[in-house]
Amino acid sequence: EAQVTQNPRYLITVTGKKLTVTCSQNMNHEYMSWYRQDPGLGLRQIYYSMNVEATDKGDVPEGYKVSRKEKRNFPLILESPSPNQTSLYFCASSLMGLTGTGELFFGEGSRLTVL
Amino acid sequence: AQKVTQAQTEISVVEKEDVTLDCVYETRDTTYYLFWYKQPPSGELVFLIRRNSFDEQNEISGRYSWNFQKSTSSFNFTITASQVVDSAVYFCALKESGGSYIPTFGRGTSLIVHP
Numbered sequence: 001e002a003q004v005t006q007n008p009r010y011l012i013t014v015t016g017k018k019l020t021v022t023c024s025q026n027m028n029h030e031y032m033s034w035y036r037q038d039p040g041l042g043l044r045q046i047y048y049s050m051n052v053e054a055t056d057k058g059d060v061p062e063g064y065k066v067s068r069k070e071k072r073n074f075p076l077i078l079e080s081p082s083p084n085q086t087s088l089y090f091c092a093s094s095l096m097g098l099t100g101t102g103e104l105f106f107g108e109g110s111r112l113t114v115l
Numbered sequence: 116a117q118k119v120t121q122a123q124t125e126i127s128v129v130e131k132e133d134v135t136l137d138c139v140y141e142t143r144d145t146t147y148y149l150f151w152y153k154q155p156p157s158g159e160l161v162f163l164i165r166r167n168s169f170d171e172q173n174e175i176s177g178r179y180s181w182n183f184q185k186s187t188s189s190f191n192f193t194i195t196a197s198q199v200v201d202s203a204v205y206f207c208a209l210k211e212s213g214g215s216y217i218p219t220f221g222r223g224t225s226l227i228v229h230p
Contacts, residue, residue, distance in 0.1 A: 042222035
């Protein structure tokens with residue numbers, strides 16, 4: 001089954017304790033990205049990757065890191081989480097094609113609470 | 116710069132009513148792509164439709180229809196004879212063909228369908 005898998009789905013942590021949210025897709029998609037969803041603000045892109053070893057900042061990258069060492073995986077790293085990073089996080093992937101018009105396939109979301 | 120506006124924050128209807136969700140976009144590109152996604156209460160994000168800027172044909176899929184009008188920069192979504200299962204947050208998104216691959220999402224419209 002084609003899917004994007006995120007883990008953990010739910011996490012409560014404390015300020016400053018490093019954490020990683022994993023994301024894996026089995027569709028051989030070149031493009032992967034991370035979004036955060038907050039009430040009233042919709043979906044905002046954190047980082048994206050056009051292919052292996054190619055990552056770039058989205059609209060709200062501060063406080064986050066990513067890596068793309070393999071095509072299927074795109075982990076989101078919070079080196080020193082703070083309460084303002086409490087949010088619902090989505091990983092997404094897409095087939096780029098010639099024009100990069102592919103729709104996004106989303107993971108189920110990871111709800112993170114930073115105390 | 117690309118921008119998507121979903122002016123309706125929340126819409127409440129009674130089952131079997133027709134409802135239209137508005138989406139207005141801004142872009143300087145002549146080639147671009149528009150999307151609608153659905154986020155039901157369970158939280159996942161599901162792709163509904165993609166439309167490119169050269170195809171102004173309206174589309175119908177069962178009770179769902181989409182009206183794309185370049186003259187007014189709108190890509191509205193209509194649900195005919197709404198059902199409780201249509202209750203969700205709906206996001207409109209825009210991706211320009213040039214530049215970095217960062218689709219822009221509207222802030223979403225929450226649709227509540229009452230039995």
